[in-house]
Amino acid sequence: MTEGLSLRERKKIQTRRTLWKTAAKLFLERGYDQVSVAEVALAAEVSKMTVFNYMSSKEDLVLGPMQEHIGDAARAVRDRHPGESAVAAFRRDFMAALQAHEASVGMSDDPYVLQVRRLIQETPALLVRAHEYARRAQTLLAEELAAAEEGPDAELAPVVAAQLMSVRYAVHEYNHRRLFAGESADEVLPGAVALAERAFALVEHGLGDFGSLPAGAGEAHTGTARTGKTGAE
Incomplete structure (x- = not known):
């Protein structure tokens, strides 16, 4: 995945992965709402500003891989x-x-x-x-x-x-x-x-006849709905 990329680009990818893993670990341990971005930054040994240089929001600390x-x-x-x-x-x-x-x-x-x-x-x-x-x-x-x-x-x-x-x-x-x-x-x-x-x-x-009712089933259903009674009644 990183073949052909410069050293700087590879370091960016590594930093992003470190942030994802660190954040997910904290969120799974303590709950998403109980962990701040500052705490993620501290655990990942980067500044809070660095986190937001890589992620636009706290949600992206979890959903970054999905975004890719x-x-x-x-x-x-x-x-x-x-x-x-x-x-x-x-x-x-x-x-x-x-x-x-x-x-x-x-x-x-x-x-x-x-x-x-x-x-x-x-x-x-x-x-x-x-x-x-x-x-x-x-x-x-x-x-x-x-x-x-x-x-x-x-x-x-x-x-x-x-x-x-x-x-x-x-x-x-x-x-x-x-x-x-x-x-x-x-x-x-x-x-x-x-x-x-x-x-x-x-x-x-195409959907074609997918979900079609058997012949006559629609009429029986309509009759029941109209009278509000079944044949047994």
Whole structure:
């Protein structure tokens, strides 16, 4: 990840990682609201000003790694192969991340990563910030999709972006639900891949008759609703 970077750039990355790890350790031990930025700076042996040179807010001391992945979806579409659809490129990138057990798609079973994830879920300020990052990622994807289209198709870019990101988030939540239940990433992976394949197929080919009621079911339901009685009554 740091290959080709200057010494100064590598030091910046190392400092940022040190701040993340130090802050997360304190937050997990004492609670997010019980630890100040000044205390994080002291534990990391830097000044408070240094912390804010690297992080724009206290929330970013936890969510910084997530922030680094905001542009992943847009990048996957932008770098798609000649003749490759946006859906195919997005799917290929997402599937590779699943196979690599990346935390960005919820496939890491590292105890530390799961603890931080739980901290985010249980801390309103962090959850709000995480949702802001998710919205930003979707906006960047929509902009990338629109840039490659013209006219009516460009206007559909936000719709397509929403559908693709919904697959990402749904599988992400599926992974965490099973990981939090005690399963390993290796145990979760087959189900995650199967769910993602089916979800991407829906996006690629359309919802079609998904969720259709059996023939006659709608009429029976309507009749019951209209009379307020069942056949037995």
